[in-house]
Amino acid sequence: MRSPQDLFRFIKQEYPYLNVLLASSAQVWEMETIEDHVRKVLAIAQIVKAAYQIDELPEEDARLVNVKGLMNVLLLMHDIGKGLGRKVDQYELHKPVVTHFLKAWGYSEFEVKRATELLMSDAVGLMIQGKVGIKDTFASLRRKAARANVSLNTFVRLHMLYYSADAGSYDSVRAAVFSSRPGALFFPLFVIDHAVEIFEELKK
Numbered sequence: 001m002r003s004p005q006d007l008f009r010f011i012k013q014e015y016p017y018l019n020v021l022l023a024s025s026a027q028v029w030e031m032e033t034i035e036d037h038v039r040k041v042l043a044i045a046q047i048v049k050a051a052y053q054i055d056e057l058p059e060e061d062a063r064l065v066n067v068k069g070l071m072n073v074l075l076l077m078h079d080i081g082k083g084l085g086r087k088v089d090q091y092e093l094h095k096p097v098v099t100h101f102l103k104a105w106g107y108s109e110f111e112v113k114r115a116t117e118l119l120m121s122d123a124v125g126l127m128i129q130g131k132v133g134i135k136d137t138f139a140s141l142r143r144k145a146a147r148a149n150v151s152l153n154t155f156v157r158l159h160m161l162y163y164s165a166d167a168g169s170y171d172s173v174r175a176a177v178f179s180s181r182p183g184a185l186f187f188p189l190f191v192i193d194h195a196v197e198i199f200e201e202l203k204k
Contacts (some may be wrong), residue, residue, distance in 0.1 A: 003069070004042040007076050008035075014200055018101075021080050028135055028170065034079050041075050045165035048186045052164075053155045061154045064111060070102075074115045075165060077101060090161065114148040117155075124163045128177060128190040138201040153202060164188065 011018050022035040049055070054065050064070040081094035095116055104114045121144055127137040133196035138152075167173045168186040179187045189196060 004039070004046075006040075006070055006078070007072060008067075011076075016034055018080070024082060026079060027082050034082055037079060038076055040169040041165045042072060044168050044186055045071065045161060048161055048164045048168070051184065051187050052161050054157065054161065057154055057157065058151075060176070061150065061158075064114070065158070065161075070107065070115060071161065072112055073102065073105065073107075074098070074118060075162065078119060078162075078166065110149065114150060114158075117144045117148040118158055118162050121159065121162075124159055124188075125167060128188055134194060134197050135200060136196075138204075156202065160188075160191075 022038070023033050026032045026034045026037040028037070055062055077098045078094065080097050097144045098119055099112055099116060102115055123132070123137050126132040127134060141156055141159065142152055145152045148155060164178070164186045168178055177188055177190070179185065179189055179192065184192070
């Protein structure tokens, strides 16, 4: 059920009202539906998994991504709240819907907590936009990792996968923010330019 293709098929058959939300506007200038956007996000996630070395995470964490498919489910549902109201309220609208369905689909409280900590954060995006410094960004990521009960390294990798797949789906953002070099596709230029400072934060 948890491959991108299986997830869309499952939702369309079993949850018609979610299909209505997916057909709603993503409220972006590209004039996409939520489903259009999510399909691109899921495709990019498959590309960037290698860049963030997801397969090298501790076994329990890697299983959530690769076997249990938690990240695919989260990415599929990550903008679902836009179909319920204004984009400015999206995080608060997403959370109850995503939490409900993750539990209904058999994910544990621990897994749901991890997913919602990722869902409710734009720490990396704010850092890349220059709105928050590197040290403050990592202070926020440490708090979130602690609440999700995972290491900072694991949380950052999952968060970067989420950010790169989501932000990289927008043409204007992709050209301005991400590398287009083979082997570093969809890797944020900011992270490349500030690699030493970021590595030092990861070591703390």
